[in-house]
Amino acid sequence: MEKITRREIFKGLFPRVEVALAGGEETRQPRWTMVIDLAKCIGCDTCTVSCKAENRTPPGVTYNVVLTEEKGNLPNVMVINTPRPCMQCDRPPCAQVCPVRATYKMANGITAIDYDRCIGCRYCITACPYGARSFDFGDSYEAEMLGYEAIQAPEYGVQRGKRQGQKAPKGTTRKCHFCFHRLQRGEEPACVETCLGDARYFGDLNDPGSVVSKLAKSPRAFHLKEEMGTHPRVIYLK
Amino acid sequence: MSTSNQSVLKTNRKPGVTPVKATSWYIVLFLLMLIGVIAFVIRALNGLSTTNLSSAMPWGTWVAFYIYFVGMSAGAFLLTSLIHVFDMEHLEEVGKDATLVAIISMVLALFFILMDLGHMERFWHAIWYWNSTSILSWEIRFYTIYIVLLLAELYYALKHDKKKLKLLGAIGIPIAIFGVHGGTGVLFAVVKAQPYWNTALFPVIFVISALVSGTALVTAIYIIRNKIAGKEPDISLVKSLASWMVLFLVIDVGLQFFEILVGVYGLEEQELATLATIFTGSFALNFWVVQMGIGVIIPLILYFNPRTRQSTTAMFWAAVAVVIGILGVRFNIVVPALTVPVLPGLPAGYYYPSWIEWTISIGIISLGIIIYTLAVKLLPIDNK
Numbered sequence: 001m002e003k004i005t006r007r008e009i010f011k012g013l014f015p016r017v018e019v020a021l022a023g024g025e026e027t028r029q030p031r032w033t034m035v036i037d038l039a040k041c042i043g044c045d046t047c048t049v050s051c052k053a054e055n056r057t058p059p060g061v062t063y064n065v066v067l068t069e070e071k072g073n074l075p076n077v078m079v080i081n082t083p084r085p086c087m088q089c090d091r092p093p094c095a096q097v098c099p100v101r102a103t104y105k106m107a108n109g110i111t112a113i114d115y116d117r118c119i120g121c122r123y124c125i126t127a128c129p130y131g132a133r134s135f136d137f138g139d140s141y142e143a144e145m146l147g148y149e150a151i152q153a154p155e156y157g158v159q160r161g162k163r164q165g166q167k168a169p170k171g172t173t174r175k176c177h178f179c180f181h182r183l184q185r186g187e188e189p190a191c192v193e194t195c196l197g198d199a200r201y202f203g204d205l206n207d208p209g210s211v212v213s214k215l216a217k218s219p220r221a222f223h224l225k226e227e228m229g230t231h232p233r234v235i236y237l238k
Numbered sequence: 239m240s241t242s243n244q245s246v247l248k249t250n251r252k253p254g255v256t257p258v259k260a261t262s263w264y265i266v267l268f269l270l271m272l273i274g275v276i277a278f279v280i281r282a283l284n285g286l287s288t289t290n291l292s293s294a295m296p297w298g299t300w301v302a303f304y305i306y307f308v309g310m311s312a313g314a315f316l317l318t319s320l321i322h323v324f325d326m327e328h329l330e331e332v333g334k335d336a337t338l339v340a341i342i343s344m345v346l347a348l349f350f351i352l353m354d355l356g357h358m359e360r361f362w363h364a365i366w367y368w369n370s371t372s373i374l375s376w377e378i379r380f381y382t383i384y385i386v387l388l389l390a391e392l393y394y395a396l397k398h399d400k401k402k403l404k405l406l407g408a409i410g411i412p413i414a415i416f417g418v419h420g421g422t423g424v425l426f427a428v429v430k431a432q433p434y435w436n437t438a439l440f441p442v443i444f445v446i447s448a449l450v451s452g453t454a455l456v457t458a459i460y461i462i463r464n465k466i467a468g469k470e471p472d473i474s475l476v477k478s479l480a481s482w483m484v485l486f487l488v489i490d491v492g493l494q495f496f497e498i499l500v501g502v503y504g505l506e507e508q509e510l511a512t513l514a515t516i517f518t519g520s521f522a523l524n525f526w527v528v529q530m531g532i533g534v535i536i537p538l539i540l541y542f543n544p545r546t547r548q549s550t551t552a553m554f555w556a557a558v559a560v561v562i563g564i565l566g567v568r569f570n571i572v573v574p575a576l577t578v579p580v581l582p583g584l585p586a587g588y589y590y591p592s593w594i595e596w597t598i599s600i601g602i603i604s605l606g607i608i609i610y611t612l613a614v615k616l617l618p619i620d621n622k
Binding site for chain 1: 284285286287291292293294296297351354355356357360361363364366367368369371372373374375378425428429430431432576579580581582583584
């Protein structure tokens with residue numbers, strides 16, 4: 001059980017004030033954005049694998065998947081691979097519905113989950129139009145992978161110790177956070193770094209000279225389910 | 239949840255309830271509750287992996303039961319409000335009973351949603367932390383106010399304070415309609431990712447179906463309690479209650495028809511896939527047999543057949559059929575929409591409750607029946 005400080009009480013009572021207090025210092029932060037070039041994606045699932053390795057996600061929890069769609073009839077067929085991380089929406093439906101504000105939008109554009117506050121109601125999972133959220137049912141790879149439970153990924157920069165420990169995010173919702181703990185160390189997200197076809201780009205949308213800023217203006221650029229009005233932070237290139 | 243009670247013990251001349259029967263009634267309920275408690279311990283130790291839920295299928299039995307009992311409660315409460323606020327004196331005999339049903343149903347609903355939390359020990363976060371855009375956050379506060387209001391209403395009903403009852407009923411009607419049950423409908427309706435839920439008619443249907451199930455349960459309880467006590471239920475009262483029930487039921491079915499019709503014309507892939515799951519897919523049996531057959535056709539036949547309408551036994555079964563049918567409605571709200579993947583290529587959900595989910599559900603319902611039985615025995619619920 002977490003300890004409640006006076007500041008926490010204040011935050012609980014006056015959420016708007018908290019935002020106002022936080023706003024001033026964080027406006028100069030980068031706005032992290034990911035661009036995925038579908039023409040370069042070969043559907044190898046390396047992003048999915050490296051994400052699982054990086055975040056040590058348990059069975060049933062997958063931050064990134066590659067959706068495969070086959071079009072046309074033989075011999076005129078085409079396969080479209082669509083990697084799907086969390087869209088880090090600028091208008092996140094998950095944060096809208098979370099009853100305890102465990103999911104919230106950080107100033108750097110990442111939609112975060114406070115594992116210590118989440119009550120595990122899974123309302124956000126039903127509300128996500130991209131199916132990007134998983135529930136941690138507490139399962140383990142220990143039987144297949146020796147030492148799986150020995151340590152957990154330091155998601156959001158928080159050391160969470162052993163999988164069996166009290167700080168494990170079991171019973172909460174989990175999702176991709178653009179490898180926030182890697183960003184803090186100045187590294188790219190694992191999926192971007194390992195992508196075989198170099199289909200993923202990552203950068204700061206606030207910087208007009210960055211690759212992602214330029215690609216975002218491409219006529220090939222589109223968002224998944226644009227009609228949802230979620231303003232995703234992941235941009236696809238057709 | 240047809241039930242019986244021991245308030246009749248005082249009328250010891252009646253052959254209906256002997257002490258042996260009363261004791262075995264309690265024993266059966268306690269055993270069911272005990273099984274539920276054992277299942278709860280397993281669930282508490284092993285988390286939600288004891289359920290058949292998954293990330294693709296995040297909500298199941300307990301959420302369905304939760305909205306079922308919220309609806310039952312709101313419906314029973316609105317029935318008492320009709321009595322107190324609109325002076326429907328002829329229904330007064332069921333007033334206190336309906337209030338009691340409303341309280342117990344609401345408590346059960348909260349038990350169900352507690353079971354469903356990944357972190358049960360953090361339930362207080364839901365009160366402490368406030369997200370003004372989250373319907374669930376508002377609902378939890380409405381439920382709390384509503385339970386307090388119901389307890390006050392029961393208190394004044396037992397004291398026969400009609401003025402206060404009228405006032406509480408008047409405050410309670412908007413809370414029950416817009417806050418408690420309309421709000422529970424809004425909880426689903428605002429989820430744009432699930433087009434089947436995402437209609438403005440959805441909360442309206444929630445309120446109407448709440449009235450259907452609440453009236454049906456109160457009717458069933460009124461009849462069975464009188465029968466057990468060896469009294470013949472007042473046929474004019476039964477007919478009056480059944481008429482309300484059937485009126486609500488017909489409106490409910492009509493609104494659902496519009497909703498489905500508009501959904502089909504929208505030609506939205508996910509919506510069509512959801513409707514296909516309900517009508518012809520893995521939940522077809524639930525829709526055609528439970529929701530339509532038991533929940534609509536049987537009660538309508540029993541009500542509109544002039545012979546069966548005169549029989550309190552037939553009306554009892556009509557009410558029980560509705561109570562079961564609405565449970566089918568609740569399952570069909572929660573489950574089929576979630577089985578359809580939100581993006582092509584994501585895994586489709588499939589769901590059937592695990593035995594832990596069943597036994598805990600039965601345990602919670604048994605607890606409700608025990609509370610009800612004790613309450614009618616200890617409190618002066620009956621007018622005479």
